[in-house]
Amino acid sequence: MASQCHHKILIMKPYLFLLGVLLISCAACKKVFLSAEAPNDPVNNFELFWHDFDQHYGLFLARSWNWDSIYQVYRPQVNSNTTEEELWTIFSNMIEYLDDSHTFIYNPVSKESYISGFALNNQAKLTISESLIQHTYITDLVKIPDSNEERDIFYYGKIKNKDIAYMYIGSMGNIDLENNEAFEQVIDEMVAQFNQHQAVILDVRNNTGGSSEIAARFAGIFAQERVLTITSQSRNGPNHDDFGPKYEYYTEPIGQSHFRKPIIVLTDRRTISAGEELVLSMKTIPDVTQIGDTTAGDFSDTSMRRFLLNGWQYQYSYQMWLLPDGTSPDGIGNVPDVYIKNSPTDIQNGTDKVLESAIQYLFEVYGIE
């Protein structure tokens, strides 16, 4: 009898064991292991948002911003009864103070976003027309394939009736440089075309940025020697002047095909980030003239996407970029050698004054026509 009972217990063992496993795995739930999230209320979201910037934002020092003053102004405006709309306005005002289009907030539910200091940059959207350039000013148009389906990002050709090549670069994205042998071939063909002319107009108006590598690749067509362009450092501590090691970035010749004649770079307020990096690199090269409006002045790289307790997302600059002379270009941008900008009316009337000014400059200074 005892033996039978013992046998039953042995047969039961796996079931008891599996029951134990089930109990442990049920017990091993989120609440057991993870401490609770901070409550999702306006005050906690404000504190999280302000402190995250305070500990990670990279441009307080370069731009002499007083972030504590933002706390003093806006913290009293937030309490547990603050509505979502009110909080959105407060956060928008807080980041607007930074005047940095790498800094934004985004509500993934309403799809609404607010980009710091972008209103002025965005006005330049209406001061250039792809269609006007392609149909009125250039001929022998070649479009470079890219992954952007909304507009032509890269194209080049020749200014009508002039011995001047033209190239438009509308983004520093949409090209995979590492796996794109075809792109290198395109560059070789394009530079061969450039070299048949006396000058190039490189148009980076409305270039909203992207990859620094792509900017460096384009600058590498025109560079004549290796020149220190910029240094960058990332925030690495609680104080606004805590930064990690300094990394140096150079403008240098890349690839087999190069162009070594006068170059005009066209810019506007919507030439941003990696678009501005290209301009910065171009300005280290002899015989390069910048014509147009000052660029946006947003150089530092953007942080990872950050999250708030209410599901909103945001991003900010976390680096400090310095020119070789130790000054920061952030907030200043690339100032043109010749200042001129289109109005939306100019474009509507079929005139691109900036492009025409570049053509005129090449004639007056270099005798190229």
Place this chain on the structure above:
Amino acid sequence: MKKIGLLLIIYISFGLQYTSAQFRPYKYHEILVETGLNNIYLQDLNFSPLNYSGLGLLYGIQYKRNRLKGDYFIKANYSHGKLKAAISKATLSKFQNGELQLGGHYRMPIANKKYLLKLGAYYAFNLFYVDFEEQNALTFFITHDIRPNVTFTCAIPLNQSLHIDFSFPLLTFMIRPPLTGWDEELEINQSHPLRLISNNAQLASLNHYQAFDLQLGYHYHLSDKFKLGLNYILAYRHWNPVNTLEAPFTLAQNRWQVNVITRF
């Protein structure tokens, strides 16, 4: 293909004649192949103030060389899946987890052949990576551990066995993203995996890094050559960094796995 299938049937049939769930010390090679589900809970303040949970698939393979006095083994597993925070679907992110273990066990002398107790240690490499919207945000931790390990197996009637395995890291080197989540060094090294898994490793003492793996398993011995198994693993990792500016994380994983083991 038919030939391979036929050979496999003969191999299994031959093995079935020698079925036994008792443990005798003899030499053999063992290969384990497993798959399953990985239910994870993550709190990583470097990535987000929100708590995340998710589910993924898991795959693993192990080679073990059993000797008279113990064994040595190498094991790799990989899991991937999605996780999100409760507040919004817009937090949906992808995770990947890879582990490599390399070690051995010493077989403790026990008179009763129904029980098998092994003590050992292994080196473990662990990479856990979370990616939100194609690197719009990411976080990771990489650990290099030395872990003591105890395993206990009990043979039960009808060619079955139960298995408990417990390990925890005694010595850990931890690699985490920088304060800002991303920096120039990560950017420069992103195409150099060996640098990524070794640069900036910091020694993590037991005061700051607590972790364990608890495994409960059941095996049905088809033959001396084949076993089928069900495993549950609770893997827990908690990092509370020395530098208060670094972000702590907690990761808990519930893994349910099925496996096939063959000996030769």
